[in-house]
Amino acid sequence: MGRWYLAIALIAIASAPAFAQEARPPEAPPPATPTGVVTRSPKLLQAVAPDYPPAALAAGKTAQVKVRIKIDASGIVTAVEVIEKVGDGFDEAAIAAAMQYVFEPAEIDGKPAPISVETVIHFVIETQEEPDEVPLPPPSTGPTPQETGPPNHAGNSLLPVTIEGVVVERGTRRKLAGVIVSIVELGLDAVTGEDGSFYFHGVAPGNYKVLAVDAKFDRLERPISIAKREKLEVRLWMRPRGGNPYETVVEGEREVLEVTRRTLQRQQLTSIPGTFGDPIRVIQTLPGMNRAPFGLGLLLVRGSNPDDTGIYVDGHEVPALFHFLGGPSIFNVEMLESIDLYPGGFPARFGRKHGGAVALELRPTKSDGVHGAAKVDFIDAGGYVRAPITKDVSFAFAGRRSYIDAFLGFVLPAPPAGGQRIVTPIYYDYAGRLDWNLKKEGRLSLFAIGSSDTLHVLDQDPESPVSTDLDTSVKFFRVIATYARSLGGDLKLSVSPAWGRDSLTFTGAQAEAAGPFTSVGIINNSLSYRARVTGRLTKHLVLDTGIDVLSRVTTYDALVPLDDNLINAGGVDIPPSKVLRGAQTLGIGGYIDLGIDVSKRLKMIPSLRLDSYIIDGQDRASADPRLVARYQVSPTLTGKAYIGEFSQPPQPEAIDRRFGNPNVGIEHATHMGLGYEWKPDRLWTIDSEIYWARRRDLVVFTNEIVMNDDGTFSSTNFNNDGRRDSYGLEMLIKREISEHAFGWLSYTFSRARQRNQLGNPFVPTSFDQPHVLNAVGSWKPGKGFELGARFQLASGRPDTPVIGATYDADSGSYVPLSGERRSIRTSYFRQLDVRAEKVWLYDTWSLGLYLDIINVTNAENVEAIQYDYRYRESAPVTGFPILPTLGLRGTW
């Protein structure tokens, strides 16, 4: 029995490894196309086995050394650093070996580019009797030049392939690149290619053990037997560590052109307890976000109103859409790659909002086989499928439908004899995407998403004169086309037209009526176009510029009783009348963000956004300069500061000539902030910031009535007298995703106060919450289990005390006597949500069973205060009680 050692280098290439986004060291050359897409991973051309430290070998010590390799645009290794030191000489041996690696360079947007890869070099001691039939080549001597093949080939390449195979991830059938496949007895090592393939040449007949090793998968050993003149084909199914499919996100080094961006990856969007797997709700757990009442999906950024925060899908603004009951959101998480939250000081490419920005990046489809996912729980069921059409064309489709309506019939009271009672709430959504890889000519994609919420209520009692026939619907549709290509050098162009239609309808009638008594129809058609050029212009200058056009036409078609023309006449029974109104907004914007490397440590990012509007035939314009500075104090610590102007046009209803005021102007805001980002090691990030924002010229409602020149009167309805000031401190302590855990702790201190009219006092906004704490954690203990928890602690919402009441003898009801406006708060909100999931992995698919429990301690959180009819007694209106949800989800 001989004893020999095997040092295995797991080289991170293709789609399997993690390309860490990291702070760029001062001496490193700037990345070429940091905001682009990795179109080709670096391929290992030459690996060198490390020398096993003699003392460690003698002592029988083994090790795994994690290293980060910096590869330049020519494929040369420029630096190697050990991420987690293990000692015993292993670190030095790993660095020495890795410095000799040669790669075919990575490509970003089709161009060779520098990149960093992380790898694990395994030092393993194998003991094995030497086989009789095949002489072993000495491990320290590589094959002769004429015998060398590609890395996924091993053995004498002049000999025929006798064993070939492919390495596949269990559960997802994803072909794994960068996996070391060894025939232990022969000392042959192959590194799987991008398609997961490996080949062994000239293996003599006999029994062997195949070993497959990768840092993110359980080690796989499989005996094989090969006969004379036989060619053996094998498929190696590798199990992800922890027994749960774990898809690492590949990121190139994105150029930083903003001061604060908080990113959530797709895996983080699906497994946060208490969020129903809803990607938008996960955003609510980040710093800068106030807690939304009743679990609604509102995005309340730094105390501002939900309408002040833009939600952008691949750059196009969409309304923050949720199905009824405030959710779930219509965005299927499988369609999303990531979500970025910009709580303030956001880049100029996001326009027409002065609160914050939430950018949803869509997930491109791939021609890598048919994949899918499905989910079923008590409320709805949905699915996702992705498939290739050709080698370069692929598509994905997702859909979901609720079935609450099927269960409601069992819980609703039975209708009276001779009557009927029907309640039919239905929601569904769908999304589709087509991607066409045009190679050097770029990439074309078409994305469409839509949703529908309908509610039909029919209630009729033959004994009662009152009946109900009510229909409501909320529908949404967007289609976004995007063409992206390289412009040469590091510049990239993308053009993207989009069209959308949103509608809200309501009809109300008596059950026996032939037609509606009242109705409301609001239709919003929007057409937008974006063109963007981004990339590095020079060694010290990065550009992001473009134009942004939005045309929005809103029509109102209503049959409603209107008394807005009457003077001093309330409580009148006015028959409904037809109302047709419309509002048009055309916005043309241009923007530029410049990233200037003033020095190796200092980056300045001046920005300018210009917007011109035609609102109901009247011109408006805004110019918003912004400046961001980032200073790298050390390789792990970056300071940041920003100041900038932001503008937002009024909502369509505010500019209507009858019900609004076409003379209202654009709202403005000033943002300022100062903070730092500290990355003490690879997994941990600490991000903190203090901010101040003043939003002015806010469009607010007024009951002012003015006399016209002809002696008639007009209601002003809206003016620009509103102002809101906010300031605060945010902190995020985040542990990045690894195969075992991720999580974050976020804390926000914020104050937001608003004045609605000149001369009025400033009072806290409806959503003002001084303290908001979120702790999120997810842990994979192994065997397919994943456990998660989320804890929320937040200040109560402002409320106005009721200090008495007067009986209004003209209406028969009591009118509360209010104290100082919003001078009290409801009690602190605290809630613990937990989630447990067990995943069973099969070769071609996986099945997950999850239990998500909202408010596991059944805490009674006060969301509002209700009063008795004369305001003497009060009682809290509490939020969700303990609410368990059991569901199944499968992927293949």
Add this chain to the structure above:
Amino acid sequence: MIRALVLAALLAGCGTFEDPTIVLDLRVLAMSAELVPNPGDLPEVGAGPDQVVDVDLTMPMAAQILEQLRPTRLCALAADPRNARDLRWSMTVCMIDEEGRCDPDAPTIDLGSGVIGDPETSEARQIPCATIEPQDTQVGQKLLAILSKTVTENPVQALGGVDYTVVFSIGAVDDRSTDVYASKHLRVSPRIPEARVANTNPRVDYVDAALENGGTIPLPVDSRCSDTFLAPRVPPGTRVTLFPIEPAGVRETYVVPTLDGQVAMLEETMTYQWLATYGGWSDELTGGGHDLLGNQSLLGSDWIAPSEVTGSLMVSLWMIQRDERYGTKWFETCIEVFR
């Protein structure tokens, strides 16, 4: 919309409070206002809560307005079933602020105060009443100041009429912590358009009381339980449908000016509020306009006699009739629940 409906449903479904239709302790139930020829006179037939004056809005003359204003008599209906005690009351005229309350910075007029006997058990019903006397120099000047301030702060309101408020308070004679408050609006309108006339208080011919078996019971009119020996008897749990019978023409047509310089012709709606000392009501408020579905509720409401009664229980019932122009009329009766 859906979210709002759900939230409303959630809010509506929470908590258990007192039934507002059941009068348990001291409450003001209604206030009425009627023009009178002179202070101390009884109201004229058809008198109402507001008055219309001829005035040149481009150059309003205070004296001209003042001489047209007539005395207005205000009365309040209060109940205090839980206690047998005298009650102290007062009435004050004031100007309405932005929140619909008495503006503390504007002039006020003390109309009157006094003590009444227990509303349920005193020998005779004692209604607290007071009269605004514009011809009284001090009252008139203060009233003009209130009206002028209102017009100054919202000129368009003068076109539709100037509102001011009478606040009524009532409580135990020796305990101010028991005070409860009620308010009533009054309106002085310019005669714009020319066809504009003052509102009159509404009224009913009678209130029909029907049993489930189709029979009817006679209800004593405007009578406390302690005043009548004619209260009809019903068994516990009986459902009695009370239905107001309106005289012809009680729903007046009237004109109001519009912001665009035109006029609108409207017809009054009537609402009815139902109250009792025991039992329960099918509807707290009836009448009014159409809802968004086109439903118009019936005018009547079902009173359900308490079922846990041993022996006899006298129950006071009230119906408050209102139009949307501050016109008010109340109806009080009594039913005996007898096992």
